[in-house]
Amino acid sequence: xxxxxxxxxxxxxxxxxxxxxxxxxxxxxxxxxxxxxxxxxxxxxxxxxxxxxxxxxxxxxxxxxxxxxxxxxxxxxxxxxxxxxxxxxxxxx
Numbered sequence: 001x002x003x004x005x006x007x008x009x010x011x012x013x014x015x016x017x018x019x020x021x022x023x024x025x026x027x028x029x030x031x032x033x034x035x036x037x038x039x040x041x042x043x044x045x046x047x048x049x050x051x052x053x054x055x056x057x058x059x060x061x062x063x064x065x066x067x068x069x070x071x072x073x074x075x076x077x078x079x080x081x082x083x084x085x086x087x088x089x090x091x092x093x
Contacts, residue, residue, distance in 0.1 A: 008047045034074025035067045042066015
């Protein structure tokens with residue numbers, strides 16, 4: 001793998017693993033996980049565009065946009081999983 005592609009992928013993987021494992025204090029919400037994963041993915045995708053300072057700007061813009069989109073998707077997942085579920089049906093034979 002070329003050097004300029006391997007570094008962002010390595011950093012993204014490391015940050016994702018660290019953010020998902022946490023320190024054990026409290027479990028992270030889907031919003032937090034979505035924002036982190038979206039930022040990493042957006043930064044990696046944004047890094048593929050531009051040259052020189054434009055590449056840095058595209059990486060930052062991709063990370064910001066990915067974090068925003070990932071946070072919104074995670075918030076929707078939080079809302080879905082907080083809805084009350086119906087009680088399971090009991091079948092009598």
